Amino acid sequence: MSGQRCWIFGDNIDTDQIMPSQYLVLPMDEMLKHTLETQSESFAKQMEAGDFIVGGENFGCGSSREQAPLALKKLGVRAIIAKSFARIFFRNAINIGLLLIEIPSVEEFSEGDLLEVNVKEGLLKDATTSKNYNFFPPTGLVKDIFESGGLIQYLDNKK
Amino acid sequence: MNSMTITEKILAAHAGKESVSPGENLWVDVDYLMTHDVFGPDVVRIFQAEFGQDAKIWNKKRFALIPDHYIFTKDILANKNIEFLNDFAAKNELPYYYQPFTDRYSGVCHSTLAQEGFDVPGGLLIGTDSHTCTSGAFGMFSTGVGTTDGAFVLGTGKIWLNVPESIKVVFEGEMPKYLSAKDLILHLIGDIGVNGASYKAIEFTGGAIENMNMEGRMTLCNMVIEAGAKNGIIAADKVALDYIGDRAKGPIKIVNSDTGAKYCLVKRYNVQNIEPTVARPHSPDNKATARSEANTKIDRAYIGSCTGGSIADFTAAAEIVFGKKVAVDTFIVPATEKVNKQIKQVTFKEKTLYDIFVEAGCQIGLPSCAACLGGPEDTFARAKDGQIVISTTNRNFPGRMGSPKSFVYLASPFTTMASALTGKITDPRDL
Structure with a gap:
C-alpha cells in the first residue's frame, strides 16, 4: 500500500500548542523537537517527512507565530487536513508554501491511515480505507503564491 | 457605487479602487507596520535575505519597532533578540524604535501604538502579532500577520489581503456598574464561538460603544481574534479624536459604513442584560x-x-x-x-x-x-x-x-x- 501516515489532532489546535511560547527563541532545529508536544508525546520524535496532519475545526488559531506552520513544514509535513483553518495560520502557510486541505469529513480518518494527495486534481486518497476525497485546490493569487513556493519566491518570480 | 462597510471602504482606498466586495483579493498600500522582539528578528532576517543585507526599509517613518514580550528576563536567547534589534535599529537609524532599558522604552506594543499616534482613523496598519486588530478601535483597518508578510511589507510597503465579509455587533443601553468592555467581548465570543467570525470583520456600534472610552474599545477590538476575526473596527468619533489629540503620525480620515452596507450577520445586545462574565x-x-x-x-x-x-x-x-x-x-x-x-x-x-x-x-x-x-x-x-x-x-x-x-x-x-x-x-x- 502506498501513501504516508496521518497524525490525528482535535478541534481548535492553537499555535501555542503547535509551538509553545517559551521555545520561540530557540534555534529552529531545537524548536522542532517541541512541535505539538502538549498534544502528542510521540509526534515530533516519530513523524517522518511526507506524513500528514489531520485536525478538526479552526486549526492554527491564536497567536500569529509563523514558527507554528514553519516548524511543520521544516519537519516535512506533506499537508494539513482540517475542517477549517484559522485565518493568520492560513495565510502564513500559503506564504511559506505549506499545503492546507479543507475537508468536512475529517472524522473518517483514523490515526495512522496512509494518505496520498494530488494537488492539481484536488484529490486526497486514504489508501487504508480506499476512500477518495475531493478538495478545492488553491486558486487565483493564492495559487500563484503557493505554486511559487511562498510569498518571497513569488516576489522573486515577479522581478 | 455600491454601499460599503468601513472595512471595505478603507481597503478600497488603499488598493486605489472605487469599490471592493467581500472575497476579492487585493494588493493594498500599508500605512504603518509594527513588529516586536519575539517576531521582529525573523522579520528582519527574512527581509535581509530577500531584499539584501543593506536593503532600505520602504518607509522608516511608518515602521514601529516595539519590543515588549520578553524584556525583564535573564534568558540568553531572549536577550539576544533585543541585541539584534538594537543593532538593526541603530544601523538603520529607526526613528520609532522603543528600545528596552532606555528612556525610549514603552511596553506592550498595541497600547504603545495608540499612545504614540500610530492608530489613525482611515489608516491601514499591519503587525506581526495576532492582537494587532486592537488598533481598529480608532476606525482604521488593522490585522495580524506572520513574519514573512512582515518582511514583505518592510521591503515593499504592500500586502495582499482578501476583503472580509463584515459582522455587525450592536451594544445598546447604558453600562451597568461593574460591567466592562471585557465582559461584553467575552459574552460575544461565548455566543459565537472561537471560530464564529473566522476570516470576517467585526464592526461594533450602538449606544454603549458611543459612551465607551478608548481603552474599552481597544479591548473589544483586541479580542475579535479570539473569535477568529480578521479585524475589529469602530467608526472614529469625538472620543477617538480627543484621545488622538495632536499625536497622529499621519493623515486622519473619518470613515463610516454606508446605510446600505451588507453584513453577513447582525448581533444585537442590550448591555443591561449582560452580567460580569x-x-x-x-x-x-x-x-x-x-x-x-x-x-x-x-x-x-x-x-x-x-x-x-x-x-x-x-x-x-x-x-x-x-x-x-x-x-x-x-x-x-x-x-x-x-x-x-x-x-x-x-x-x-x-x-x-x-x-x-x-x-x-x-x-x-x-x-x-x-x-x-x-x-x-x-x-x-x-x-x-x-x-x-x-x-x-x-x-x-x-x-x-x-x-x-x-x-x-x-x-x-x-x-x-x-x-x-x-x-x-x-x-x-x-x-
Missing part, C-alpha cells in the same frame, strides 16, 4: 457568569496586558480593592511606562492607585507582556503547575500563562480584583 479554561469561548463560578477557588490574580493593563483598568481595580487586603497573590502589570507613571499620579479617594495596590498587598511588575503569554521561566507572575489563575488577559489556551498544567479564567479588572479579595471567583456586585 468569565471564560473558563482552556478557551476564550468557554463562557460562564462570574456568579455561576462563585465556588471556584483561585491561587492568584493577574491584572495587566493589552486588554487589562490600561489606566482605565487599574482605576476599576483600585475602586474594588481600596482599603482592603487581597487574599491571594495578586499581580499588577502596567501595559506601558506611561501607565506605570499614571498609576502613581491618578488617585481614588485621594490615594494614588499605586499606594492603594501596595497597601492591599499586590505585587507590581514592570511594563511588558509579562505572564500574559507565559514566556521564559523567570517571567514575572508566570503560572506554575496546578495553579488556578484569574486574569484580565485575552487568551487562556493550555499553557498560555506558563505551565501547561495551570488553569486560566479570563475576566474584567472588576471581577479579577473582586476575586483576589475573596480567593474565589467573585462577581464584583456581590462583594
